[in-house]
Amino acid sequence: MFKTKPFLALLLLVIMSLVGGFVFMLNSKDRDKKETITLTIWEGEKSILHLPLYVALQEGYFKEQGINVKLVARSGNTGNNPYTDRITDLILTDPVECLYRKSINPGSPLIITTIASRDGTFLLGRKKEVFSWEKLNGKNIIAYPPETGPGLALDQKLRAENMAPMLDVNLYIRIPRDLRLSAFKSGSGSYIQLAGPEAVKAEQNGTGYISACLGEETRVFPSVLCAAWPETIDRHPGAVQGFVNAIYKAQLWMREEPELGARAVKNHFHNLDKKISNQLLEKYSKINMWQPGPWVDNATFNKIEQTMEVAGQLAVPVTYGYAVDNSFARRAAQIIKYIPKEEREKSWFRKIFD
Incomplete structure (x- = not known):
């Protein structure tokens, strides 16, 4: 009888702890939901070059980073311009458009990461x-x-x-x-x-x-860049970092697990013939289209800038430090590491004993 009371007390304590933990977890989820930031992304039109973006959406990498992502596509309205209308937080763009806009407007978006590293x-x-x-x-x-x-x-x-x-x-x-x-x-x-x-x-x-x-x-030629408005970086630096982290994770995982890219193509490009998509993915993978190197280096930038100057496409010269913010990309490369599939599939019980 004397032994039963301590046991019941211990059982009651365990139950109260579990209930308290469950309530705390629910409250934490509610707090997380309130703090979740949605970033709007201009992608212009769907492109297989944007594949890391689709993989990150498909695999839940953005949600892992505590952000939501809303894609904005080009409409029939010819005035629909992300650089002048400021209709999104981030812009998927090619280097020519990005540098040209920077040359005519100092407040234009800053390059924060690379989506595709080769011309397509x-x-x-x-x-x-x-x-x-x-x-x-x-x-x-x-x-x-x-x-x-x-x-x-x-x-x-x-x-x-x-x-x-x-x-x-x-x-x-x-x-x-x-x-x-x-x-x-x-x-x-x-x-x-x-x-x-x-x-x-x-x-x-x-x-x-x-x-x-x-x-x-042409080797390294960042055909798809992501640029962020300076105001977005100032207001939501954590969300911008989360976006870059998710893109970099998608690039890392795609390199090791090609099936992720194939599944994203199937889900996002319903009208693309499977034979064509498979051949294209094979060609792009061979040239490291989505290599996990998220920042734009000085030499690559200068080469593009100089070619544009020679072609007369810049109103004024654009310098590397003026147009590029690599801090988010370099941070992502530090903290995001690929975890092999077999390691991820281990149960928590095996991990403890390993």
Whole structure:
């Protein structure tokens, strides 16, 4: 009888502790919900180059960081401009647009991380051949305008091969976007520069043959950057850090577990043929499109800035320290480490004894 009372007291204490812990956990969840910040992200249009963003959404990496993410796409309204209307907190952009905006407006967004590290376009030729860049000398290419990322990547590569755009190589850069492929089919141009899905599909349809991958040829070229308004950084530095952490985690996990990217493509690109997406993912993975290197280094930035200056695309020169804030990306690289799948799948009980 005397032993029963201490046992009951101990049992009651355990029950009270469990209830108290449960109540505390519920209150903590409520507090977390109140403190959760939603960041709006301009992505313009869906692109397979944005894949780390979709993987982070799919796998819950943003929620792990205590933030919500809302994607904003381009609408039919031509006045819908993220740089002038300030309709989002963060902007997915190419380096040309970002640097140009910074050159005309000092208060424009700062580059905080890299989403895709290579150019994603391909050169499609009319015949299957062993390609070399010298073959472009004197040829006509249906290319992207120089004020776009893909246009700058091609410009940069041609100059590296000692060919002057519009002098040694003729570039058709003003053909409307929806007429480019039709123009090539009708006989214009010896080559055409196409986005990844378009190029792979065109080759499968017999329109031409992929001659070169710009991302492989130009090496590091951050085709998709994420830029944040200075006010967003000032107001929500923790949320911005959480966003960059989630993107970096997605890049790390994608490198080790390619199935994550394939699943995200399936979930976000319903109209993309599986054969095309698989081939494209294989090509992009081969050139380290989403390499886990989230910051923009000084040398890469200067090369892009100098190419834009030569092409007359900057109102005034833009310096590295003026346009880039690498603090969030470098912090993410310090704190986010890949955990092997088998390690993650261990039960808490095994972890204790291991």
